[in-house]
Amino acid sequence: MTVPVLVPACGARYVVRQHGGDAASWYRQRCAAPGGPGLQPGAVIGLAECGDRVDVGLLWPLFAHPAAGVRAGAVAGLRALDRADAQGLRPLLEDSAAAVVREATAALLPLAEQLPVDWLLARTGSMWPRHVGVAVFRLLDAHGGVVALRAAAGLLEDPDVKLRRWAGRCVQRWRPWAQVRRAEAEVGGLLDRSRHLFSDQVLRRREWEAGLDG
Template identity: 55%
Template sequence: MGENIDFGDPLAWLRLDEALRREPYAPAWLAEPELAIGLCHHDGRVREAALQQAVGCSELLPLVVVRCGDWVGEVRERARELLREALDTDTDTDTDAVADTDTAVALVPLVLVLGWRGRGDFAVELVGGVLRQASREQLAPLFVHSDRAVRRFAYRLAVEEGLLSPAQLARVAARDADAVVQDLCAEAALAVVAKTGGYGEVLEPLLGARSPRARAAGVTALRAAGLPGRAEGFLGDRAGVVRACARYVVRQHGGDPVSLYRARCAAEPVPGVVTGLAECGEPGDAALLWALVSHASGAVRARAVGGLRVLGVVDVARMLPLLDDPAPGVAREAALALLPSAGVLPDGWLMERLGGGWPKECPRHVRVAAFRLLDARGGIVRLRAAVSVLDDPDERLRARGARVVQRWHLEEGMTPGDAEVGELLGRARHLFSEYVLTRRLWEAGLPG
């Protein structure tokens, strides 16, 4: 308790409350230290008496907010009375008091944290009621708060009270990093313009947003806005949800997304278009995708390999050499496609990629892809591959190999007493205690 606490963090007040209850000592730099100790005391009568003295002490108002959820009814009710007075809200009179919105804004992060606790809803509702009377300018600090829960709370109030125009809501949906805020603001903006018109000022921010959710909302709204033709431009979007929305709008307008994808793949393929064809194409489109496996762009090649996997058209003999592709994405997609066929792959060929017989400059992504397939083989092949990467230059691959070795056990169908198992476990001796190693060898039918 001797260190300064960042009271901008609402959790700091909760930590202070717990600390003072365990150890009744408050540093001198804390406003009204003796009063703070009383507000956090383990004895409810002391807390209640401290609340009587806390009237007008704005520095300790956060502790009063904490006491609004107190487990002792008398303490809880007194703290709630004080919070009403601090916010200038009086439910028992007919006077029109002017609520202290600045104080309410400052308390939002804390009351939202307390809202997750039992009896914490009172402060949330009280502060929320005060802020419903606030202007957009007064809520502005909450709109840009670093805590996404605070931003969600603020934008919900703004939407319910109509404080932001559709264009402003669309810009928020386009720039905010939180998916809940994006959906909330995009839906609110589109709901307003669906009644009033004026799609233009809403669509452009949404369609140009970095967030896939915001772009998807904008693309879907193109139909209602009478601009379904623009959806074709999003058929090759980098995000699957946007591509799906674009296909919906194109179909509703009488278009055929599959034909458009085929034409673009044959002319000027881009990664999103290739994936889009796989998402809605047919097995017969495999020929077009195989042609793209040799495309100059690594991203296009990777999407083509992934598309073949999605369509369920995997030729093992043609797919296997793609593990050596210089583009990591291609090797990764090829490994995914080959996983169901791992049992029939040539393990010697794959082992070469882990170091035996392959030049030292074997790319990391090739080694990772080969190890993934060998690991899927199971049995002695899995152990052989795992031990071979224990001295790999890549730390993550070494660690992965070590985990496989440590978890390896004799599998059903394997013959006990295989000398190679003993040799491999001996090379990995440093991964086990002597007891565990002896037990593993015994389980494998080998002398310890």
């Protein structure tokens, strides 16, 4: 029996069952041989849609697959099965394919606080591909608190205009709230570095909120 691997899960179920089979088993067979030349991204997504959490073991090895679509599909599958793992997914933030990094970022956003801040900050420089820099900035921003402010302030002079403007907006909407210690010296320095983004009145308000009003 031949079923196109790009058929959505619901369609695959219908086609396979017409022949007395099971769609999840059909997808498992293909994902169980990751080195096979016929493995396509649709098979990986199909497994996530038709399978269950016991299939996670078939998805992790696909992170090393040479096809970016398969790697991205494996990450999307883990997220769909609610089996994302911060340390297991972290290396994919350096993937050469933007699609893989986007999927890894989406899976890691709820787990951002489990990622090492210094490791993320080290990948915000212009020596990294833009898709990597955007991904780690999103994750640093998700940390909140002084980590988010530090990351945004560090990109205010980035050569990428869009990233620089995005960082500026993040600084402007930043609030200290509970994650920041009152009168934290680093916050004062970062706000001063970003003072061109605020009116004097708004800057004084931010400093007051952070306990830096003297």
